[in-house]
Amino acid sequence: MGYGRNNWRQVAGFAAEFIPGGEAVIDAVDLARGVTDSVGLSRLNYTKGGHPLVELPWQPPGPPPDQQRAEAVGQQAWNVLFADETRYSAASLLDQVGNLLVPLPPAELDMVVRRWGQQGLERWDSLTHVEDGNGEPAYDWRRQRELFGWLLRTVSPYGAMLIGTWMPCSQPDDDAECECGDHGWVLPEGPFAKVDGAYVTENWQWVSGASEAMSWQDMDQGQLGDCWLLTSMQSVLQANPQHAPRHLRLEANGTVTATFYDQGGPIDITVVPDLPYGHGRIWGAKGHTADARYAETWPSYYEKAAAQFYGNYHDIAHGGPPATALNLLTGREAQWLDLSTAWLVQEVADRRSRGQALVATTAPAANAAPGEAAKIAGGRLVQNHAYFIKDVDVAGGRICLGNPWGDGATRKLWECWLTLEEVGYYLVQIAAVDTW
Template sequence: MTYHRNNWRQVAGYAAPFVPGGRAILSTVDMVGELADAAGLGRLHYVRGGRPQIELPWQPPGPPPDPQRADAAGRQAWDLLFSDEQKYGARALLDHVGNLLIPLPPAELDMVVRRFGPQGLERWDALTHTEDEHGEPAYDWRRQRELFGWLLRTVSPYGAMLVGTAMPCSQPEYEADCGCDDHGWVLPTGPFAQVDGAYYTESWQRVSGSTEPMSWQDMDQGRFGTCWLLTGIQAVVQANPQHAPRHLRTEANGTVTCTLYDGGRPVDITVVPDLPYGHDRLWGAAGHSTDARYAETWPGYYEKAAAMFHGGYPAIADGGYTCEALELLTGRSAHEHGLDLRSPWLVHEIADRRARGHAVTAGTHGRGDDRERLAGGRLAASHAYFIKDVDVAGGRICLGNPWGDGADRRMWECWLTLAEAQTYLGAVDSVPLR
């Protein structure tokens, strides 16, 4: 089993030679664990090259459904969706459909969505993007998000998965960079978030326990180039542990809503709870394990919501700027609070910002490839970090790496002197959270 937290298997393996019969006992436990692992993997809802669609328990809010009313509203909405948009106008047709379906209780709306099936939902999706004579879509981006979010939050878990599959613009897409076909989407069975205890990584690094269900310690970047986003999340959550719980929530039907900011205005992005999967692991951000049965999933949903905001995983997977991440996450301008790297008081200024509740991030120089190493192998080039700690007396700052405990210790938390920071860092950004 690959679950890292409180790694009992590691401790047992270390102690086995010193216990009579210890190796035999551990071998038996390993065999049982492997069988359990195989059975657990077989129960994962994973679709290679597609998205899972399964029935899950759901208690709809509101009154019991009236099948006749749902059928009548669904028939009228279907006729409107497939009317001539050139004659009536796509915006008018969509508004009429909304007027018919919005008053329906969740159970009846779910009946309509199921009856629409892929054909009706694909038409509904396409109609929102139909352009008028001025090249403007029937629904602008924000209105589209409202439509998809309302549907995904209201219907049953199966209905939400159907919407996520049949309405392409309601969910982000990704393409793996490895060129194989062993990729798709999985419904994780691991926890959304939990409070950590101290644990040991696979390389025997002890990690102090966090006291929050969504902690900055819970981050493994995964295979997308989203360090710029994930370090922003870590910096924000470290500065204000309540930020993530207030901006990321699970809905009653299992979908996940994340509040991001567009030009300072909050935007709720609701996504289906499936995550990118391939090579028997979660492909994107996760907690301390990439095993979909055990990994804390909240980092992956933050990443998925940001991908939806930007138009797909490719739009965020090739890198970005931490100042953009801070603005996306908090709605506050990072440009107004950037620090001068040439200042001899840089370490003191960073310490002052952190003391006043700022989230602080940094980025290294480079040409877009984080496989290049700097500072004697302690830093990755063209990579984003958050300011994990400051030693004012020693004139040093500590950079936290979103690669998490998958990196070796010196890259996981790298201490830099003022001279090294001024040599290797290209920018230091911050935003206030208090």
């Protein structure tokens, strides 16, 4: 999932060396169009220390805007927004604002958001943080998500970016835990080139087996410690390739909506399409490249939506149980496998044949420094890490672990085959869940 950029130059450039005079033709076209890699990099919408705000093409649905109505409703909602919350309660004010704005057509709602600007949006955000007498948020979390999800999906791309910039409640916080000062947010251009049904990275590595729009092969964990979440996504997608298209969608205005499950019920989380960026690359999860001009971005948005669900990136970046992630993704409770049984390999094969996703974890490192991945199994595995069950060899009595750490197109880190004896020695648990 990206922004549909046609990387024609990369495709043509790859073929140019096999065509007499091909390079000269490409150079001439580049000169005429003013297209170079440096130009593409310079126009990358990256804001250091903040969120990008750029006008993007948008065709609002519905009738033409009624400016007078938008002005009147916007002013009325503004007055409610700035009423005394100690007198009327923050929850009541937020409900009244929502009731006033929901009937507006998208173009008029966008006019209101733009007119309110920083002051109005910051005030709207502040009301969501008001607590009741028990120290709990005065506004129900689910109602808040529904209200702001609708708002983000309805306004223009620029309006959504205004909301993402001035309403922190609509975006997960990103603390890169890095003092370099080179971190911010970027609007990716992506996706990378696709040739003859196969994906190609910016270094022209062929990506095998990833011809679907959203495939488990696309996952690359990035710099955050959320393997428990990302490899669960891989496992679910491998078991049920239809899961991602049904639970992640690109809205008409460029925002992205992920469907998760909370207490067994579905809940939509809509996020602004900018992503954490630092050191010249996408900082979190991504596809086969960290270059924001070519990156496959659906893993990034799944990760961002999960961070918004939990509160911020920090809350997902320091580990968690895969069983929780599997429940978040499917709405079903995970089941635990008995690692001591002699029939473990056969059970894994049976569960995979029934469309179950399985995720395994290794034991925490005893003496490893914070952030250090202690290698085990001759360097094939690391401690305190989550893997998905990628394959099984019943005849040989082995299972294969897949790693969410991407490795370009070669995926050397993907596979680690373990015998039944090694499973008992290196793994501490395997969780399984139905995906269909």
